[in-house]
Amino acid sequence: MYKIIADKLFNGEKTLEDRVILFDERGIHHVGSDVKEMVKETFRAKFLTPGFIDLISGIGLKEESLGKVEGNDLDEATNPQTPELVALDGINPYDEAFPKAVRGGVTKSLVLPGISNSIGGRGSVVFNFGNNILEMLIKSPFGMRFSVNTEPKETYMKQKKMPVTRMGNAYLIRDALFKAQEYKKNKKKFSLFEESLQGVLDKKDKAFFSSFRADDITTSLRISDEFKLDTVIAHGFEGDLVIDEIKKRNVPVAFGPIILAKETPELRHLSVQVPAKLIEGGVTVALVSGHPYYPAEFLRLQVGLLIREGVERDRALKTITSVPATILGVEEFGRVKEGSKCDLVLFNGVPWETKSQVEKVFIKGKEAYSRRLPM
Incomplete structure (x- = not known):
């Protein structure tokens, strides 16, 4: 058993002062005032939070410091419809x-295939720490990546095949979903293609629609309405322009990365004001890194930008803790409470400030990082 004495604890819902946490590899056993308990070691934290969750990431698929071929398994850009792919395999x-x-305190990620294909494949939820991928695995497959943006056009225009327009891209998504519906009614022969889409059609899995522009967001919403999908809008850089449509469907937005160079017309509206407006308008928002386009290590700094724009501090911290945990269906990982198996991050200051440092990280009750020790 270990003890943490925290000056402040953000438990996934609100910030509390002067709390003591007892935990081990089985989970969290006590959150409250100090208790007399034999412990192996006691730690102190100026600020304690749940482990941060990155809801949209390519970590491990597109590796750091490697070239365009070796270490890049993000996009299977040979066929625009690839629902059979699973991120875990790459x-x-x-x-x-x-x-x-x-x-940086980011202990879990939803790793998704890239956005080059109209349908990119299924994701995997992993711990960011472990000796091998089986040890890191939380659940897989989870989440189907749909791409409603310019990327599929640019990818397949070079190959002179569909899609080269937004119409063609939407058609390919509908075509696959219709085929999967018909397959369900009359399964004469097993097909991994159609079988892979059954989870989203049955609402047992989530559909992640990667859309930047407002018109692409509404296309994603229309397709979701047609097939009654449980949808998350990924990126959503013009989401504030169609906030009413998003809100009335109760669709969450996995927004980000905020810190991104505006290299294409799709990014021209990107600003930190957009997620702030979405939150103010009642939309559920998670902040994401979109790693490697913005390093996952600095996910927490985006929270500071939200706070700068007037978002209440606890609400901002939820965007990388309890909100993504709920979307992923792993609520216990987003809240520090008795009985949960939440990862723990100890800071020497407030998490959203650049001068604050992560002192220790515990994942599955084990020390995964210490600032006093080499990485």
Whole structure:
């Protein structure tokens, strides 16, 4: 058993002062005032939070410090419809980005295939710490990546095949979903293609629609309505322009990365004001890194930008803790409470400030990072 004495604890819902936490590898056993209990070691934290969760990431699929071929398994850009793919089969657990993410307090990621294909494939939820991918695995497959943006057009225009327009892209998504519906009614012969889409059609899995522009967001919403999908809008850089449509469907937005160079027209509206407006308008928002386009290690700094824009501090911290945990269906990982198996991050200051440092990280009750020790 270990003890943490925290000056402040953000428990996934609100910030509390002067709390003591007892935990081990089985989970969290006590959250409250100090108790007399034999412990192996006691730690102190200025600020204690749940481990941060990155809801949209390519970590392990597109590795750091490697070239365009070796270490890049993000996009299977040979066929625009690839629902059969599973991120777990491409993740390299020895990607240098994993320990860096943990150093930044990011302990879990939803790793999704890239956005080059109209349907990119299924994701995997993993711990960012472990000796191998089986040890890191939380659940897989989870989440189907749909891409409603310019990327599929640009990818397949070079190959002179569909899609080269937004119409063609939407058609390919509908075509696959219709085929999967018909397959369900009359399964004469097993097909991994159609079988892979059954989870989203049955609402047992979530559909992640990667859309930047407002018109692409509404296309994603229309397709979701047609097939009654449980949808998350990924990125959503013009989401504030269609906030009413998002809100009335109760669709969450996995927004980000906020810190991104505006290299394409799709990014021209991107600003920190957009997620702030979405939150103010009643939309459920999680902040994401979109790693490697923004390093997962610095996910928490985006929270500081939200706070700067007037978002209440606890509400901002929820965007990388309890909100993504709920979307992923792993609520216990987003809240520090008795009985949960939440990871723990100890800070020497407030988490959203650049001068604050992560002192220690505990994942599954084990020390995964210590600032006093080499990585």
